[in-house]
Amino acid sequence: MKFNSLFPRLALMSALCSTSVYAADVIKIGEVGSMTGAQATFGISTHQGIELAIKEQNAKGGIKGKKIELVSVDDQGKPEEAATATTKLITQDKVSAVLGEVASSLSLAMAPIAQQNKVPMVTPSSTNPKVTEVGDYIFRVCFIDPFQGTVMAKFAFENLKVKKVAILRDMKSDYSVGLSDFFAESFKKLGGEIVVDQSYSAGEVDFNAQITSIKAKKPEAIFVPGYYTEVGLIAKQARQQGIKVPLLGGDGWDSEKLTEIGGKHLNNGFFSNHYSQDDKSPAVQGFISAYKAQYSKVPDGLAAMGYDAAKVLFAAMEKAKTLANKDVRDELAKTKDFQAVTGKITIDDKRNASKPAVVLEVKDKKFVYKTTVNPI
Numbered sequence: 001m002k003f004n005s006l007f008p009r010l011a012l013m014s015a016l017c018s019t020s021v022y023a024a025d026v027i028k029i030g031e032v033g034s035m036t037g038a039q040a041t042f043g044i045s046t047h048q049g050i051e052l053a054i055k056e057q058n059a060k061g062g063i064k065g066k067k068i069e070l071v072s073v074d075d076q077g078k079p080e081e082a083a084t085a086t087t088k089l090i091t092q093d094k095v096s097a098v099l100g101e102v103a104s105s106l107s108l109a110m111a112p113i114a115q116q117n118k119v120p121m122v123t124p125s126s127t128n129p130k131v132t133e134v135g136d137y138i139f140r141v142c143f144i145d146p147f148q149g150t151v152m153a154k155f156a157f158e159n160l161k162v163k164k165v166a167i168l169r170d171m172k173s174d175y176s177v178g179l180s181d182f183f184a185e186s187f188k189k190l191g192g193e194i195v196v197d198q199s200y201s202a203g204e205v206d207f208n209a210q211i212t213s214i215k216a217k218k219p220e221a222i223f224v225p226g227y228y229t230e231v232g233l234i235a236k237q238a239r240q241q242g243i244k245v246p247l248l249g250g251d252g253w254d255s256e257k258l259t260e261i262g263g264k265h266l267n268n269g270f271f272s273n274h275y276s277q278d279d280k281s282p283a284v285q286g287f288i289s290a291y292k293a294q295y296s297k298v299p300d301g302l303a304a305m306g307y308d309a310a311k312v313l314f315a316a317m318e319k320a321k322t323l324a325n326k327d328v329r330d331e332l333a334k335t336k337d338f339q340a341v342t343g344k345i346t347i348d349d350k351r352n353a354s355k356p357a358v359v360l361e362v363k364d365k366k367f368v369y370k371t372t373v374n375p376i
Helices: 040-059 079-091 104-114 147-158 173-189 208-216 228-240 256-266 283-294 303-319 325-333
Strands: 026-033 067-074 097-099 121-124 138-140 164-170 193-200 221-223 247-249 269-273 338-340 343-347 357-363 367-375
Touching: 026 079, 026 303, 040 283, 040 303, 067 079, 079 097, 079 104, 079 173, 079 325, 097 303, 104 121, 104 138, 104 173, 121 303, 147 173, 147 221, 147 247, 147 269, 147 357, 147 367, 164 173, 164 208, 173 193, 193 208, 208 228, 208 283, 228 247, 228 256, 256 357, 269 367, 283 303, 303 338
Parallel strands: 026 067, 026 097, 097 121, 121 138, 164 193, 164 221, 221 247, 247 269
Antiparallel strands: 269 357, 338 343, 357 367
16 A cells, blocks of 8 residues: 655645545545554554455445545644645545544544545544544544543552552643543542652653652552553653552553563553454454454554444445435444444444453563453
């Protein structure tokens, strides 16, 4: 797949027909992802999951007799590029739907454009609640941060039996800020205490000052809901300062690069995620086998989410009366008990997915299944 990088800003067309224009036998699906930049593994994994879903769907005859064509654009992990990419896909490529992004900050840059043009947008993995609040054409197939924050707060309090936790959040990330807030709220409701709340900005490489402040408060665990690039460095520097308590995080940890950066220092680390490779269900193992045959590696959670986002979209298109945007949007909203790789997906009235989360432990550079937490 060849990715387009967009550098000039493209003017957003103020008026666009709400029904996309199709070639006689092709449905164009747009994808916006971070194929390069600090979160490149997110974009690449998600793309490969989407690509596999399209290959399978086309092998079955496509959708309503039309083959699916994927138009992918690299946003380089930058909000302004994500917005530009979405505009280009809708106004120039005339896609019928958009898949993306992973990072919530990037999806928040995309969603107003998709909503204005009434083009369905499905984010695989953006967990910040604000994303789908943009409008009725914006959907997600992942759980949201209030649930993810509750999962990790309960795990810390009930499973790890810790009562005092420190937070180290990325102030540049809507994802990290939101997840930190929801974790803190849930943990305090359970009877725990947040002993210190420190912050950093994405791109930093020296976290020793924040870690020193955290160490002085003697927490029993540290919640670090950032992305893998910084989290790996934070783990390394925390352990080098003699901090041995558990490190906790969210699905932003899910990358093979995490342990490449942090190595053994991530042992005794736990994070919430969308699925576990250890799950023996036919849906999970079938997906893993197909992915390994295509890409010669085991899929991570982002690949599974990309695959599921595409599958949910295709199912809605198949059921829709026509391929008009509104008809597809209406069917997406009706999604119920869809058997996906990451669990059964039901889209609620706020266009969020109700589904389970898993907690994984980082052990000797592997992500090992610990427990599953179902929606309340």
